[in-house]
Amino acid sequence: MLFESFEIKSLELRNRIVMAPMCQYSSNEKGEIKPWHLVHYTSRAIGGVGLIMLEATAVSPYGRISKNDLGIWSDEHVDGLKELTSLIHENGAKISIQLAHAGRKSKITSTSVAPSSEAFNSDYGIPKQLEEQDIREILSSFQHAARRAFLSGFDAVEIHAAHGYLINEFLSPLANHRKDSYGGSLANRTKFLREVIGAVKKEWPEDRPLFMRVSSKDYAKGGNDVSDMIQIVELLKKSVDVIDVSTGGVVDVPKTAVYPGYQLEDAFxxxxxxxxxxxxxxxxxxxxxxxxxxxxxxxxxxxLGKELLRNPYWPLKSAFEMSVELPWPFQYKRGKYEAKWRSV
Ligand SMILES: Cc1cc2nc3c(=O)[nH]c(=O)nc-3n(C[C@H](O)[C@H](O)[C@H](O)COP(=O)(O)O)c2cc1C
Structure with missing residues (x-):
């Protein structure tokens, strides 16, 4: 199945292999695309990946995790991002952008923002609790980011609602202690995410898919578990097309068990x-x-995340191992016929 195509809305993928979003910490203060990004992502397109998920890209300067993160908070970002999407398309892959706001896990300022005024741990500052007006501004940032994502030629958008960043902070009872309509019940805790989806959909065309990355569990007592995430997805599933399943990050605890495929059960x-x-x-x-x-x-x-950091050509190698005939870039054909990967 790995090399079967996949279609969702207008997105057609040549196979089922997704490059996981991975911050490269290689931008500058302006959040611009740099040669590193062009080379790094294009190598994986040449290597045969079906869908590249661009790293967490901040919708506002203070939504960055760290100062070298990519940004999409300005119209000035569009040209660089467009260059990247063109290169990916030229090499047969599709590309989605992960729209992100780091919330209380931003190391950009000493006054990050969060649903409640509680620090992630002692390495982070105490965040400012978001007021209604601040929330409106962040929603507007997501809306404009989605408009720029469309102008930049992305095939899909992924909303980053995982790993303890802003949206995940609203979703988890461990980080959201609000007494207003954004806190308390599970439905209230999804309100911010529902509004983010609404804001993105004002600009993102209906025929292009919307992905959402979630942490299916918080690995901590009193936090979300997969049964809670199922209820959250149930509330939202009419508005999103694909759920990208990850875990953890809301509170500072280790994942209890990490083994190959450890998150597949929750995805199932x-x-x-x-x-x-x-x-x-x-x-x-x-x-x-x-x-x-x-x-x-x-x-x-x-x-696949780290494995694609180790080997950009993992899909070509895997097809060889599975005796699937995959077209290689013509420039690399002489390498293909002498490949001995099977016996490595
Ligand atoms: C260097 C690095 C950067 C990452 N950055 C992001 C990110 O920007 N957004 C995200 O959702 N996950 C991020 N992740 C998590 C990966 O997307 C992935 O879920 C994780 O590495 C587990 O997959 P793996 O075992 O195949 O690497 C990052 C992981 C690594 C190793």
Whole structure:
């Protein structure tokens, strides 16, 4: 299945392999695309990835995790991002952008923002609790970011609602202690995310897919677990097309067990209980493991992070191992016929 195509709305992928979003810490103060990004992402398109998920890209300067993150808070970002999407398309892959706001995990200023005024841990400042007016401004940032994502030629948008960043802080009872309509019940805690989706959809065309990355569990007592995430996805599933399943990050605790495919069980539950497409992954390094993720109905697409940092040509290599005939870039054909990957 790994090398079967996949279609959702207007997006057609040549295979089921997704490059997971991974911050490169290689931009500048202005959040601009640099040669590193052009080379790094294009290499994975040449290597055969179906969908590249661009790293967390900040919708506002204070929404950056760190000062070298990419940004999409200004119209000036469009030209650089457009150059990147063109290169990816020229090399047969598709590209989505991950729209992000770091919330209380921003190290940009000493006054980050969050649903409640509580620091992530002692390495981070105490955030300012967001007022209604601040929330309106952040929603407007997401809306404009979606407009720029369209102008830049992205095939999909992913809302980053995972890993303890701003949206995830609203979703989790461990970071959201608000007494207003944004806090308390599970439905209230999803209000901010529902508004973010609404803001993005004002600009993002209906025929292009909208992805959402979630942390299916907080790994801590009193936090969200996959059963809560299933309820959250149920509330939102009419407005999003694909759930990208990750875990953790809201509170400063280690993941309890990390083994190859450790998040697939939650991807399976969300996919099958909510009847929605998922991207699953975590610790996947081999073609067999990626194939298992799909065959076990855990997900429709598989993401690989660190393995693609190690080997940009992982899809070409995996196709070879699975005896799937994949077209290689013509420039690399002489390498293909002498490949001995199977016996490595
Ligand atoms: C260097 C690095 C940067 C990352 N940056 C992001 C990010 O920008 N957005 C995100 O959602 N996850 C981020 N992640 C998490 C990955 O997308 C992925 O979920 C994680 O690495 C697990 O997959 P893997 O075991 O295949 O690497 C990052 C991971 C790494 C290693």
């Amino acid at each position: 539950k969300i996919r099958n209980e909510c009847s929605i497409s998922t991207i699953g992954g975590g610790g996947i390094t081999t073609a067999d493991m990626a194939e298992y993720a799909l065959q076990s109905n855990s997900c429709d697409l598989v993401y």
